[in-house]
Amino acid sequence: MDPLFPEDAVSQHQVLARKWRPRNFASLVGQEHVVKALRHGLKTGRIHHAYLLTGTRGVGKTTIARILAKALNCEQVDRDDPDPCGLCSSCLQIDRGRYVDYLELDAASHRGVEEMAQLLENAIYAPTLGRWKVYVIDEVHMLSNHAFNAMLKTLEEPPGHVVFVLATTDPQKVPVTVLSRCLQLSLRNMSxxxxxxxxxxxxxxxxxxxxxxxxxxxxxxxxxxxxxxxxxxxxxxxxxxxxxxxxxxxxxxGAIDRDKVAQIMDALLEANPRQLCALAEEVCALGVDAAAVLQALAQLVQDLSLLKLDALEADDLQLRRWADACEAEQLQVYWQILLHGRRDLPLAPDQQAGLTMTLLRLHAFRPLAFRASATQAQVVNHGATTAPDVRPVAAPAKRAAQQIASGVQREASEPQSVRQPSVRQPSKQDAPVEVTEFTLDCAWSELATRIPCSGFVRQFLEQSELLAIEGVHIRVRVPIRPLAEQATVNKVKDLLVGHFQVPLRLSAEVGSVGVQTAASIHDAQRRAERDAALQGLQSDPFVQAMVNELGAQIDPDSVQARKH
CATH class of the missing domain: 1.10.8.60 (Helicase, Ruva Protein; domain 3)
Known part of the structure; x- marks a missing residue:
């Protein structure tokens, strides 16, 4: 033999799954309910003649069958503690598969009626060494119908010294006539x-x-x-x-790093399809399985949904920032798209194509208002970066709304050539105006609707409250710390500078906000509209007749104002 691999080392090495296979009830993990039932039966002597162990692969069905066989035939077993000793001849021989009164049968390779007839014929004889004969039939659902029929009579009236242990991963395929003759123990998947x-x-x-x-x-x-x-x-x-x-x-x-999942979610909420495509290409180049990426995103979407419902406790500020930036309906759409994308991966030309298209679908299918604001932001940004000739912009011209006979409103503005810029001077670059004082021309709560924005920027404008404007320094208060992160504040500041063309400064502090935020005003309007709709519904003659004559009741939570 090769000196690098001595014979004793090869013979002694065992894989962990075999080396750490439980030898008694105490060493079993995750199946306490089954252990409790078997221990009680062994203590009280209530041994069932047939057990059916069900569960997925690798949860301990055959292992429990072996431990039960050792407990029934252990030479040093104690009635108060039915765990097998693991040291006596019977226990050692069962562990090695050499015990004459213990037989393991694989139904996948011995599924015929002949094998079953031979087994049942040997079952009538008394045990040779132990107190019980134990027959373990693994994957019992693979037996043929004739084999099942052959064992029915023995299962119903077995010899007093025989215990059958049937194990299966698919109990639905076991005939009901067999199920009714067995004590079924369902093994759980381990956490x-x-x-x-x-x-x-x-x-x-x-x-x-x-x-x-x-x-x-x-x-x-x-x-x-x-x-x-x-x-x-x-x-x-x-x-x-x-x-x-x-x-x-x-x-x-082939799993994905958490940082990559975070980057994908950030690009998704920032409506950045180019970044999504780049990330899909990057993770596939690293050998990450596309299904693992979609699974990780689906798990993240589930956590965010639970977090929004206060059904999940999390101290991760990033999770809370994402949850605040997403609507509940949006997360439900994400969930469905991720499940369908994972299901359709085998149909895609390759994994990268399937992953890329699923991420682009997440970007495309969003609530209407969210999608419209993001699209407007992209159009504005695109126009700002690709304009071939930057010219000085005139001061905002006065606009007058004229009502014509057909009821259609049309906006008209004065030509830029009529009035010369009063604040800004022509320059080669479109730089913000150098001013020392800044005044808003609208309420702070109106900015979220007047300036195209999306994602965290929109959440910031909707949930923040204006504290003061000191020169060109705007101070606001936000209700949660994730919105006060410097990266988010910088994005909002850049948006305001680009919109007002003034070199503004922006700072945010965390605290309680009042009722004048855009989000609070919007919620108040929705409640008022719903209350008005509920009052209109209650005054409707047909509804009143339903209430008076049939005892019907109106569920206030189900009433919604009609959108015109």
């Missing part, structure tokens, strides 16, 4: 937290260094299966050269 804690224990015992974030990624990717988690942990140890690091685990799983 990511329970899996991560168990993996941490395993690595501590194995003396392998790890990063907590790496274990969390593995736990989520295992989808509730402890066996899958241990197999992934083995791969992570190999990728990390004896350590478990987040970067290697992320590359191994």
């Amino acid at each position: 990511p937290q329970a899996i991560a804690e168990h993996l941490s224990t395993v690595l501590h015992e194995e003396q392998i260094a790890c990063e907590p974030d790496a274990l969390n990624q593995i736990a989520k990717s295992a989808a509730g299966s402890m066996r899958d988690a241990l197999s992934l942990l083995d791969q992570a140890i190999s990728h990390g050269a004896g350590e478990v690091r987040s970067a290697e685990v992320r590359a191994m799983l």
